[in-house]
Every structure is written in C-alpha cells, then in structure tokens.
Amino acid sequence: MFASRMTSRDAYRIYLIMEGATAFFLGLIFTVNMVYQVTVVDLNPLQLVLVGTTLETVIFLFEVPTGIVADVYSRRLSVLIGLALIGLGFALEGLVPAFGAVLAAQLLWGLGVTFTSGATQAWIADEIGEDRAGAAFLRSAQIGAVAGLAAIPISVGLASLNVRIPIVFGGALFVVLAAGLSLVMPEDGFAPAPRASRSPWGPMCQTLRDSLRLIRGRGVLLTFLAISAVLGLYSEGFDRLWTAHFLDDFTLPALGDLKPVVWFGIIGAVGSLLSIGTTELARRRGSVEAPQAMARALIWLTLGTVVAILVFALAGHFALALGAYWIASALRSTSEPIFNAWLNRSVESSVRATVFSAVGQVNAIGQIAGGPWIGWIGTAWSLRAALSISGLMLTPAALLFARGARQSADAVADSSVLPDAPVLAGVEETA
Incomplete structure (x- = not known):
C-alpha cells in the first residue's frame, strides 16, 4: 500500500495534519456546544455534568480494552475507528436536541475517544521515535491551537444561522478525516501480535498483564495514575459549568447587533492565542527534555491553574472572570502535552498504548466520581461554589508532580549503580 512506503518524516507530517484537523473540527463544535446544551437543550447544571459523566463512564469501560487492541493489532486501525465514531456521536447530538439524544451521543463519542486515546500517541512514537515524540x-x-482558532469565526458564523449547524458539520468532517487517513496513514514502526495465536484474548491478556506489571514495578507510573485521578476529579465540574457560569452569573456586554454566541467565539479565540504562546514558551524553555524539567513546569502550571479557577469562580465583574478563565485555559492546554511527553518517556513501546489508556481510564474514574456531586452543588447551591470546589480539588496534583520528580531522579540514580535495573524509557539519553 501507498501508506506503507512512507517515511518517518511523512508520518510526522500526517500526525500534525491529523491533530490540526481534529482541533479544527473540535473548534467548530466546542465553540458553541455548551451554549447549545444550555440554551437549546435547556440542561441544568446537574444534567450538564451527567452528560460528562456518561461520556466518562464509557471511557472507563472501554479505555483499556481498546488500548489493548491498539497494542495487539494496529494503532492505525484503532485511530481510524475512533475518529469515525467521534464524528457520528457529534452528528447525532446536533441533529436531535434532546437530553436523551445528547446522552446517547456520548456513547458514540466516548467509545471513539477510547480508540484514539493512547493509540495516537503510541503510533507517532513508534513511527518517529521516542526522542522526537515529545x-x-x-x-x-x-498547531491544534492555531487550527482551533481558525475554526472559531466559522463556528460563530454558522451558529448565527443555527447553533446546531457547526456541531453537525464538525461531526461529518471527522468521518471524512477517518476516510482520508485510511488512504495515507502509515504503520511501519509497529509489529502486531503473531497471527499464530488461536485466540485474540491471549495476546490481549498478556499485554494487559505486562502493562499492570510495569505499572506496579515503577513508582512513577503509580504516581501518574494518581495524578490522572486528581485531574479527572477537578476537570469535569470546570469543563461542564464554565459556560453556564458566564451565561447565568454575568450579563454579557452588548456587541452591537451581534448575537451573544459571538462572545463565546471571542473567548475561544483569545484562549487559543494564549495557549499558542504558553506552549511555545514551554517548548523553548526545554520543558519536555527531561523528567525533572517536565515536573517543575507541571508544578507551576498546576498551581497557576488553581488560582485562576478560584478567581474565575469568585469574580464579581465580567472582565475579571474573563481574564481568569483565559489564564486557566492557557495553563491547562500547556500542561497536557508536557504530561504526555513525561508519560511517553516512562513506558516501553510494547505496552505504551495500554498504559496511556490506563491513565485515561483512571482520569475517567475521577470524573465519574467528582462530576455528579459537583453538578448537584451547582444546581442546589450555586455555580460559584461548584467551580471553587473544582479548583481546590486540583491542588494535590502539584504535590504528586513533585513526588514524580523525586521518583524519576531516584530511577536515574539507581540505574547508574545497577545498569541492568529497569529504568524509565528514554531517561538515559536525557539525564
């Protein structure tokens, strides 16, 4: 096939195109998705969070099984299936403006996310090497931030006609992307499990056992799981309620004859620009070159996010809340690729997708556990209280990042004394 003759440089370009396209489509959808759920489907804070809980429950149930599929059979196939399912989920949500349909859409979207989660990172790491993956x-x-930024005015323009249009259109584009990638996406750096195995569950179970053994044997991976749980606990409330906070607790300033949805385009556009700047700053400062540098960056990014969320939740003026939201969004978007790079350096290729998926599953557990009662607080008390508690729940992550830094340093020290002892993948080159 044509895809099999491509080089690692081609794979790198395809990865960036895929991530850029995904960000563009998500920009079309997410610029107005929460506005759609609040104003058209008329969801209350608890229902808004239950939508997210449904999504995360699906992720919890399928994250590791689909990760094993990627490790045993094909990362490429897993990514293609996932993108198509994500698209179908969003199309359903936009076509049927009802709470039940929104919940059903999360089933498709969530299943699609589990197919792409871990598989995408593992695929590009295999194709271009661990050192370049960070x-x-x-x-x-x-690139995703730029693409998302470009999508915002298009989304707002379409939403000015009907807020459902960009959601359905974005979903359709995901299906088109999956079809296009099926023609050009290579997979030369991955070797599937031998076909000699009579039962597909044999290699899948072996991969799962290897992944669990690796996680138990490396303290830093257990710390990553704890961090992911904390990130899940806090994020569901913030992600699901920030739009309702702007709509219910503030009066959006008039923008001439433009509709209020334009404000959410502005919010997304400025947030994307800030994300581009903070991510570039992190790259230039070498924040993905060694575990210690990653940990230091993540500690400060986490503490800054906590403060920004608290200011956003408690601000009495729209301008202050808006600035705090932008800061929180930029810091969060910078933290994610650094965290992925650190985790990527800690895992061997043979189980990388499964370990990434396990981390994603723990994140889903956190969101399932934290989301509903945060939504209840938002409904029974106030959105300000719910958002404040969400921000405070992130605080332990800073301590866990510091712990992970010490464990990474200990692993490097142990490897210098005992050369045959297992160490973090990639640490030797960066220590």
Whole structure:
C-alpha cells in the first residue's frame, strides 16, 4: 500500500495534519456546544455534568480494552475507528436536541475517544521515535491551537444561522478525516501480535498483564495514575459549568447587533492565542527534555491553574472572570502535552498504548466520581461554589508532580549503580 512506503518524516507530517484537523473540527463544535446544551437543550447544571459523566463512564469501560487492541493489532486501525465514531456521536447530538439524544451521543463519542486515546500517541512514537515524540506533542498542541482558532469565526458564523449547524458539520468532517487517513496513514514502526495465536484474548491478556506489571514495578507510573485521578476529579465540574457560569452569573456586554454566541467565539479565540504562546514558551524553555524539567513546569502550571479557577469562580465583574478563565485555559492546554511527553518517556513501546489508556481510564474514574456531586452543588447551591470546589480539588496534583520528580531522579540514580535495573524509557539519553 501507498501508506506503507512512507517515511518517518511523512508520518510526522500526517500526525500534525491529523491533530490540526481534529482541533479544527473540535473548534467548530466546542465553540458553541455548551451554549447549545444550555440554551437549546435547556440542561441544568446537574444534567450538564451527567452528560460528562456518561461520556466518562464509557471511557472507563472501554479505555483499556481498546488500548489493548491498539497494542495487539494496529494503532492505525484503532485511530481510524475512533475518529469515525467521534464524528457520528457529534452528528447525532446536533441533529436531535434532546437530553436523551445528547446522552446517547456520548456513547458514540466516548467509545471513539477510547480508540484514539493512547493509540495516537503510541503510533507517532513508534513511527518517529521516542526522542522526537515529545517535541511532536508540543508542536501538535501549537498547531491544534492555531487550527482551533481558525475554526472559531466559522463556528460563530454558522451558529448565527443555527447553533446546531457547526456541531453537525464538525461531526461529518471527522468521518471524512477517518476516510482520508485510511488512504495515507502509515504503520511501519509497529509489529502486531503473531497471527499464530488461536485466540485474540491471549495476546490481549498478556499485554494487559505486562502493562499492570510495569505499572506496579515503577513508582512513577503509580504516581501518574494518581495524578490522572486528581485531574479527572477537578476537570469535569470546570469543563461542564464554565459556560453556564458566564451565561447565568454575568450579563454579557452588548456587541452591537451581534448575537451573544459571538462572545463565546471571542473567548475561544483569545484562549487559543494564549495557549499558542504558553506552549511555545514551554517548548523553548526545554520543558519536555527531561523528567525533572517536565515536573517543575507541571508544578507551576498546576498551581497557576488553581488560582485562576478560584478567581474565575469568585469574580464579581465580567472582565475579571474573563481574564481568569483565559489564564486557566492557557495553563491547562500547556500542561497536557508536557504530561504526555513525561508519560511517553516512562513506558516501553510494547505496552505504551495500554498504559496511556490506563491513565485515561483512571482520569475517567475521577470524573465519574467528582462530576455528579459537583453538578448537584451547582444546581442546589450555586455555580460559584461548584467551580471553587473544582479548583481546590486540583491542588494535590502539584504535590504528586513533585513526588514524580523525586521518583524519576531516584530511577536515574539507581540505574547508574545497577545498569541492568529497569529504568524509565528514554531517561538515559536525557539525564
């Protein structure tokens, strides 16, 4: 096939195109998706969070099984299936403006996310090598921010006609992307499990056992799981309620004859620009070159995010809340690729997708556990209280990042004394 004759440089370009396109489509959808759920489907804070809980429950149930599929059979196939399912989910949500349909859409979207989660990172790491993967994660985050920014005015323009249009259109584009990638996406750096195995569950179970053994044997991976749980606990409330906070607790300033949805385009556009700048700053400062540098960056990014969310939740003026939201969004978008790069350096290729998926599953557990009661607080008390508690729940992540830094340093020290002892993948080159 044509895809099999491509080089690692081609794979790198395809990865950036895929991530850019995904960000563009998500920009079309997410610029107005929460506005759609609040104003058209008329969801209350608890329902808004239950939508997210449904999504995360699906992720919890399928994250590791689909990760094993990527490790045993094909990362490429897993990514293609995932993109198509994500598109179908969004199309359903936009076509049927009802709470039940929105919940059903999360089933498709969530299943699609589990097919792409871990598989995408593992695929590009296999194709271009671990050393280049960290820089690729940051570069894709920058391209994604630019693509998302470009999508915002298009989304707002379409939403001015009907807020459902960009959601359905974005979903359709995901399906088109999956079809296009099926023609050009290579997979030369991955060797599937031998076909000699009579049962597909044999290699899948072996991969899962290897992944669990690796996680238990490396303290830093257990710390990553704890961090992911904390990130899940806090993020569901913030992600699902920030739009309602702007709409319910503030009066959006008039923009002439333009509709209020334009404000959310502005919010997304400025947030994307800030994300581009903070991610570039992190790249230039070498924040993905060694575990210690990654940990230091993540500690400060986490503490800054906590403060920004608290200011956003408690601000009495729209301008202050808006600035705090932009800061929180920029810091969060910078943290994700650094965290992925650190995790990528800690895992061997044979189980990388499964470990990434396990981390994603723990994140889903956190969101399932934290989301509903945060939504209840938002409904029974106030959105300000719910958002404040969400921000405070992120605080332990800074301590866990510091712990991970010490564990990474200990692993490097142990490897210098005992050369045959298992160490973090990639640490030898960066220590």
